[in-house]
Amino acid sequence: MSLRTSAVRTLALAGAALAVTAAPVRAQALPTAQQVVARYVQAIGGLQALSSQQYRHMTAEMSMPAAGITINMDAYQARQGNKFVVKMEIPGMGNMGMGYDGQTAWSSNPMSGPKLLEGKELAEALRQYDFESNMNFARMYQAMETVGRDTLNGESCVQVRMTTQSGDQVMNCFADDDGMLIAASVNATTEAGTMQSDILFSDYRDFGGIKMPATTRMSAMGQQMEIHVKSISTEPIDASMFALPAEIAALKSN
Amino acid sequence: MKRTITAAACLLLAGCAGTAATARTPAPEARSLSPELAAATFDSTWSAVNRTFWDTTFNGVNWNAVRDTLRPRALAARSNPELRVVLSDMLHTLGQSHFGIIPGGEDAALAAGGPRAEGAPGEAGMEVRWDGARFLVTRVEPGGAADAAGIRTGYAIRSAGEIDAAHVATVVPRLPGGTDPHRAAFYAWGAMNGVLSGLAGDTLRVRGEDGAGRAVDAVLTLRPIAGQLARFGNLPPMAVRVEQDTLRSDGATVGVIRFNIWLPAAIGALDRAVNDLRGSDGIVIDLRGNVGGVGAMAPGWAGHFINRRDTLGAMITRRDTLQFVINPRLVNPAGERVQPYAGPVAVLTDEITGSTSEIFAGGLQALGRVRVFGATSAGQALPAAMPRLPNGDVLLHAIADMKGPGGVRWEARGVVPDAPAPVTRAALLAGGDPALDAAVAWIAEQNRSRARTR
Numbered sequence: 001m002s003l004r005t006s007a008v009r010t011l012a013l014a015g016a017a018l019a020v021t022a023a024p025v026r027a028q029a030l031p032t033a034q035q036v037v038a039r040y041v042q043a044i045g046g047l048q049a050l051s052s053q054q055y056r057h058m059t060a061e062m063s064m065p066a067a068g069i070t071i072n073m074d075a076y077q078a079r080q081g082n083k084f085v086v087k088m089e090i091p092g093m094g095n096m097g098m099g100y101d102g103q104t105a106w107s108s109n110p111m112s113g114p115k116l117l118e119g120k121e122l123a124e125a126l127r128q129y130d131f132e133s134n135m136n137f138a139r140m141y142q143a144m145e146t147v148g149r150d151t152l153n154g155e156s157c158v159q160v161r162m163t164t165q166s167g168d169q170v171m172n173c174f175a176d177d178d179g180m181l182i183a184a185s186v187n188a189t190t191e192a193g194t195m196q197s198d199i200l201f202s203d204y205r206d207f208g209g210i211k212m213p214a215t216t217r218m219s220a221m222g223q224q225m226e227i228h229v230k231s232i233s234t235e236p237i238d239a240s241m242f243a244l245p246a247e248i249a250a251l252k253s254n
Numbered sequence: 255m256k257r258t259i260t261a262a263a264c265l266l267l268a269g270c271a272g273t274a275a276t277a278r279t280p281a282p283e284a285r286s287l288s289p290e291l292a293a294a295t296f297d298s299t300w301s302a303v304n305r306t307f308w309d310t311t312f313n314g315v316n317w318n319a320v321r322d323t324l325r326p327r328a329l330a331a332r333s334n335p336e337l338r339v340v341l342s343d344m345l346h347t348l349g350q351s352h353f354g355i356i357p358g359g360e361d362a363a364l365a366a367g368g369p370r371a372e373g374a375p376g377e378a379g380m381e382v383r384w385d386g387a388r389f390l391v392t393r394v395e396p397g398g399a400a401d402a403a404g405i406r407t408g409y410a411i412r413s414a415g416e417i418d419a420a421h422v423a424t425v426v427p428r429l430p431g432g433t434d435p436h437r438a439a440f441y442a443w444g445a446m447n448g449v450l451s452g453l454a455g456d457t458l459r460v461r462g463e464d465g466a467g468r469a470v471d472a473v474l475t476l477r478p479i480a481g482q483l484a485r486f487g488n489l490p491p492m493a494v495r496v497e498q499d500t501l502r503s504d505g506a507t508v509g510v511i512r513f514n515i516w517l518p519a520a521i522g523a524l525d526r527a528v529n530d531l532r533g534s535d536g537i538v539i540d541l542r543g544n545v546g547g548v549g550a551m552a553p554g555w556a557g558h559f560i561n562r563r564d565t566l567g568a569m570i571t572r573r574d575t576l577q578f579v580i581n582p583r584l585v586n587p588a589g590e591r592v593q594p595y596a597g598p599v600a601v602l603t604d605e606i607t608g609s610t611s612e613i614f615a616g617g618l619q620a621l622g623r624v625r626v627f628g629a630t631s632a633g634q635a636l637p638a639a640m641p642r643l644p645n646g647d648v649l650l651h652a653i654a655d656m657k658g659p660g661g662v663r664w665e666a667r668g669v670v671p672d673a674p675a676p677v678t679r680a681a682l683l684a685g686g687d688p689a690l691d692a693a694v695a696w697i698a699e700q701n702r703s704r705a706r707t708r
Contacts, residue, residue, distance in 0.1 A: 066639035068488030068648070092486040093518035110521045112554035112581045192576040193568070221571050222306035222653050223639055247585045 033144035033160045036174050037137045043179035045210040050135040053208065054079045057233040066223040076237050077131050083242040084129040099242065100129065106248040114247040121191045123166050137162065141170075149176075152183050152200065168194075180204055180211070195220055207232035285332040287645065292337050294644040296328035299341050299355075302641060306653045307348070308571050315347050334645055346430050350652055351634030351665060352609070356490065358646035375483055375493065376454030376476030378414075380405055381543055383604070383677060384442035386435060388412055388419045388462070390679055395480060403460070403472040408683030411462040415449035422446070436668070439605040440632050451493075454478045465683040484519035486548065488640040488648045496523035498530060504698035509534035510690070516547025516610040521554075522587070528558040528595060529586045536598040536697030538690065542628060546609025549578070549637055556618055557583040561594045566617030569637045569654035578613065598700040599624045600693035603669055604677070608632035613656065616669040620659040625696060626671040628689035633668035
């Protein structure tokens with residue numbers, strides 16, 4: 001799980017996606033979940049490379065054909081304090097965002113206004129945007145188990161079911177050939193309800209010594225979305241980037 | 255965003271395009287659409303509905319059989335207008351709102367009743383409603399084209415441009431649900447609305463009668479639109495108008511907010527309007543003629559009037575149910591801490607009030623937060639998506655059912671006013687506005703009641 005995945009999930013609530021084609025299961029011994037994720041971490045660059053990163057700044061473009069909308073996104077993360085800020089610019093609507101400054105998680109957009117994240121929504125946001133979400137599965141999930149194999153777009157993968165602390169389930173599928181995460185089916189609980197998203201990851205590229213999917217396709221609520229990563233920088237990010245926006249600070253002033 | 259992008263905007267944008275195409279036989283023309291493109295467009299349309307229609311019985315329709323029956327006709331279509339007839343016929347079999355084809359390319363703005371590419375957008379400066387046989391002028395924009403031509407509220411319109419009331423009266427009953435007067439009013443309005451806008455400087459011939467029954471034969475020269483021209487996603491460009499006013503009645507100060515469509519371009523003005531009118535004894539939200547728009551705006555704006563997390567309703571797809579969660583608005587546009595507006599709120603609806611407007615009005619009505627005045631709304635409240643088709647047109651298709659608090663469903667039924675106050679020609683001619691007058695009187699009474707208990 002990475003920032004891309006998180007962004008996808010966030011925007012799933014906006015309605016987008018991609019279909020995952022199930023295929024016959026192959027009779028073959030299944031590795032343990034721990035073996036699968038260890039191979040994945042190695043495949044994307046290894047624990048050392050992952051651990052050396054302290055910051056990430058991703059730029060991406062998301063398109064939602066069902067709405068005719070293309071969104072520009074900047075996502076900033078800092079390992080220390082698990083801070084994050086996601087900024088999106090939607091043509092015809094304006095800017096929206098969400099973030100966490102180490103103490104307060106928030107979201108704000110022109111339509112629904114600013115709000116502080118609470119309860120399961122808060123827990124989900126913190127889990128999704130955890131800096132180590134793509135390396136520290138043991139911390140991210142209370143349980144993991146391999147459950148079978150699937151074939152997606154002709155590629156065989158091992159299905160690993162992961163359960164979050166709050167009980168939501170994620171079914172990840174890791175490619176047999178290179179160990180990469182190529183698909184996920186996410187059943188996430190939000191303030192609005194529980195929603196299932198099917199996600200495909202492809203076009204893995206090297207970003208700062210770590211391989212990440214440059215293309216993510218997702219289906220949710222019967223709609224589709226594509227995310228194309230344009231760049232990922234690991235250069236230091238100024239602390240002011242994670243400061244609470246003025247309207248969020250006003251909310252906290254009560 | 256939408257799960258959020260509950261399309262809505264315009265049953266009419268799509269519905270009218272489909273309606274017109276269904277009602278007329280396209281003029282013969284040279285083939286401008288290849289069979290391959292026609293097939294791809296037809297298949298995309300069928301598949302999108304097949305994949306997303308929330309009711310797996312397809313409302314009792316054999317969706318596979320519909321495809322098999324209509325696909326040969328689609329392949330034989332020689333032009334996009336011909337193909338739209340076939341696609342509209344297919345979508346109409348479902349008997350639901352929010353299914354239609356929005357013409358793309360050069361046809362888009364024209365079909366939407368919106369501005370075209372080659373000049374400044376213009377409008378007639380009047381609103382009309384169908385009374386079953388003719389159009390009544392329900393509003394005239396001061397200083398607008400209709401005003402300049404001497405058109406007044408209450409006048410009856412028999413024809414405007416290419417739209418003739420007698421023809422409308424003949425065609426509308428043949429449309430799905432068109433024998434229902436309520437639905438007919440919406441169809442007729444859509445047909446007429448298309449000719450009331452165009453390019454500034456265009457002329458529009460209007461024939462009808464004044465209040466004394468004298469013939470009116472006027473030529474309107476369209477004037478630049480009042481409001482902001484806005485685009486959002488695949489929707490054609492549309493004029494966005496947000497108006498606010500303050501009335502005084504029986505010692506009460508009443509704020510009035512009126513807007514024509516739920517597009518993000520309106521958000522800033524809507525937020526400011528609530529803030530400006532915060533000191534009023536009551537607020538009237540006039541959603542008459544507001545056909546809907548981006549669904550996520552409804553719970554967002556409702557947060558100005560609700561002080562607790564609640565839901566305006568739920569959209570129900572095949573596998574998920576998502577709530578339209580209201581976020582209480584605790585910060586004003588200046589970034590200052592405030593409380594949501596707590597005074598009485600009246601909402602005005604009529605038969606053109608559709609989709610997102612119905613979710614807003616009906617949801618807050620079901621929560622007991624507003625009192626609704628006017629006429630029953632359009633009954634077209636389904637969340638929809640708007641993907642572009644291979645031929646460049648846009649498919650408007652509902653992706654979920656919608657239920658309000660307590661399970662109330664507005665599709666086909668509409669939001670039923672607490673206090674019916676239908677518009678009448680006599681009232682219009684007298685300069686009255688029954689729904690607004692009743693709403694203001696209610697707020698004044700609420701104000702008096704509060705004063706008595708203080």
